[in-house]
Amino acid sequence: MTDILLNSKLGRLLLNYWGIILLIAAWQTWVYCADLNAIVMPSPIDVVIDIFSNLGLYLKNGTLTLVLAVVGLIAGMFVGTAIAAIAWTSRITSGLLVPLGLILSSIPIVALIPILARLLGYDIQTVLAIVVIISFFPAFVFTSAGLNALPPGSSDLFKVFGANPVQRFVFLVLPSAVPSWMIALRLTAPPAVLVAMLAEFLMATPGMGGMFRDSLDDFAMDRAIGTSLIATAVSTAAFLLATYAEGRVKDRWS
Amino acid sequence: MLDSTNQTETAIDIEAVSRVFRLNNGKDLTALDRIDLKIKEGEFVALLGPSGCGKSTMLRLVAALDTPSSGSISIEGSDPRDLARDHRLGVAFQDHALLPWLTIRANIGLPYRLAGRKTDDARVASLIELVGLKGFEDSRPSQLSGGMRQRASIARALVLQPDVLLLDEPFGALDAVTRRHMNVELQRIWGENKITTLLVTHSVDEALFLADRVIVMSARPGRIFKEMQIPFARPRAPEVQREARFHELVDELTLALEPEGH
């Protein structure tokens, strides 16, 4: 029996997704049996219908959140990498910044959003700032670690071959940090989307988060669930993309 | 090409060199104690000794990776650091230290980039052939075996035609069979250029087969215990390892390495 499961395409699909399928089936059954009002809990079918009949609305808000997440992610990783490079040049700056960075990165994002909202106002720039911040710290921490994880013996090798500090940084240190950088990317991409949505929710600004809040206020549970599912899908897609990219880089780099 | 009978110039002059390390708990460790050693141009010298005898420390001092606590080292009259800066040193370590993201060809050609010179593709290709890696130019280090990686590491060490070749247990991580094979190969490769070479090893067979002179060191503190001139003619065929004289010398050196022998 296990052979059939492992060897056929359908079997593998079942093996992987029985949990999710069971969940959806249970959901549908519960709504049907408990005869729940759609305001309390819609069925999976209701949610799908809402998504497809309001595609434009979903797309508009989904794209906004996604764009904010991507732009914030790139900016944050860039800043994090730059500061890691600067910190790396001197043991003093590294010693000062890395512990501080670790501490600041353990401020829960749910606490950071209200502070930033008051600081920068209830608007898109705050959402962007939040994503930049959560992308900055992993990039900083991982790149700092990567800059120090040189292939064994390579540091001595470069010294004996008479490389100057710039050559050492460009030919050895930066390339060594790339795998760590990809890990940081994989870890940060999914939360970037979800955090953007969280910020939008808290501030009731446009995007997936705002749409979610509006649907709660309107008691449109089908839309609320639809929004959540789309956000989940986007976040999962970001994770898969980043994982794929990381795998490709790993093949080439090690 | 240097005639082996004309080795009168001193290439590496190690004079009264000591290296003392201060440990974290405040105590001193004398890794090297007043070492005197003169290595002639084109000579292949092996530093033999148990772990902790300071032989790697000695190599690092010659490679300008460290400075002596007292005494002096000069290579062809200059400070080792000057030679390193002028890209005139070649080194191969026990960990091959090939850059995993570059192809074999790019790895071997790396010294050119570091020296700011245009890469001589012909020379890189001829070295790849010399070390027996033809066909693997575009592979990455992870796709090669341990022995092949060491060949690439040695080719890289030779690519700029350095004045001095430094080898720190290059075959230490290989199995015994591959290691014997690599020794034969190294002998062949070295024979083409006869560069002044300092080899650090703890394998008696390796030292005897490859070197013109074997220096036995003792540990804590590191001192030269015994010096042996190797009588076998060059080029050395692998069969020399089966001669009675070879076995005698192996026994003599193995005994010298025993702790009670000091």
Place this chain on the structure above:
Amino acid sequence: MRGLDHNRLASAIYGLAGVILFLLLWEFIGRNRVLGSTWPAFTDVVSYLFDPRRNGLFQRASTATLSKAAGGFALGTFLGLVTASGVHVFPLLRPGTDRLSSFLHSVPAIALAPIFLIFVPRDFVGMAIATMNAYFIVYIAATSGLNNSTKSHRDVFTVLGASRLHRLTLLDLPAALPPVVTGLKYAVSAAIVGAIIGEWFGASRGLGVLIVSAMQNYQISLLWAAVLIITVVSLVFYGLGTLAEKFIYRRFT
């Protein structure tokens, strides 16, 4: 007998210096209103926090949030360990459980809250979300950790004729302990975050309630004070977790 390690001491001093510099910068920005009225001075926040009149408020809020977080952490850890052990003993179930857990983890926490509201009272939504967060981290750590033993270990157990249960309790669970402890360290922070998000959906008291109401009512000092509490608490638990982690790794590896 290990002497004083100069390197570690230097690192600690640098780290402390970095933090102090940051606090000084914070104070400077606040005092001189460099970033406006929404960034108060560090000393102002601290004095607001420790003002005796507000002790009760902060105490009640902290207790509420931390008890939800603790409950969620405990329940989530338990469920994570049980599920991970289950799929370890019945590997056929693993892919489906992995996918389901990942799916639930990638649903935004705010989306889970209204669903939980259907099943649990308002004041338990925080604990429910904390449970979800802790569960996922512990599940991942445990499933990976239960496979930590080497082939040689497993072969020895096979040759000795160990039962499935013995294999689980005497080999796999101890081998999994180090990564699980690391997971627990992160699960604590995740549980705190989960508790706070849950509180935004109508809880009667808690730090999450405090933060949102302070944000909306422009009570800057209250906002910063509450955030300071949350940060310090998270750091303290993370530090304790790191100590536990070091201890376990020393004992078990």
